[in-house]
Amino acid sequence: MTDDRALVEAALARRPGAFERLVRGHEKLVWHLVYRMVAHPEDTRDLCQEVFLRVYRKLDQYRYESSLATWIGRIAFSIATRHLQRRRLALDESPRDEDGEDDPLERIGDDFDLAQACADADLMAHVARELEALPPMQRTLVSLYHLEELGIAEIATITGQPEGTVKNSLFRARRRLRERLEHAMGAVA
């Protein structure tokens, strides 16, 4: 938080290179967050631009109540959400939503060795595909929690949702990933 304060104060004081340091330090987080939401590289690039432009204009409103990364993440999330809403894409639905179907997990025996199956490079690509197939909100939560290693509280702040809701969505996302992956791997094996 001290580093955040120094960086923000330097950027607000227009010290050379300060805003560049801010961008360099957070571009990866913003890219991952926005990409997970919109799943389109060109849109992600444009939206990242929009996020940092908003950060540039609103930085004097940052009150140090959360980490700078969380504050920027929240801006990125709101911009990505607005983009999805403009495109009329639902945050919590996926084109492959099959809630009415039987549970693939039920069809897989306990002896199925997913760890072994995942050792194959093709299957890694399958994980990526399954992640992409999750609804935007779920794949974003999984990405923030497992790849960016943010805590539940931070994710709740970024997404503006209660912690219980974040946990619930995360739980459902991970279970769905596990089910789909085991189902797919079972079909391959």
Next chain:
Amino acid sequence: MNDRNTEWQAQERARTLSGSTASGDATVDRYRAVYQGLAMAPFPAPPTDLGAQILEGVRRAEADERFERWTLRLLGLAGGVGIAFYAGPTLLDVLAPAWSGGALPEGITKLAANPWLWSTLAALATALMLDRRPRGQVA
């Protein structure tokens, strides 16, 4: 609900485990495998020029905003001068009797009677008023 809690615990426990040693819990091991897959799955990295492109965009926006501010100031200045030229003589007519009554020193009265002074002051006041909108301060 209990099953759900148990599964949540398994999901969380799997997150803390590393390596390939079995945990002794099939559910935990399955989730661990999923997480390993996630960590190793190909993911499009940010473009190498993303930071430079963002900074260029911010610089461009800053230049646009500066241009917009100065344009607004100049328009305000021009408007102020115009208003002063139209309203100035009337204002002087209204104020002249008070000044000629000797309420102010002669030098100030002469200066105040100069329409250019009032034009400039009116223009500056208008420009300052127009320029007092909130804006970002980041370089």
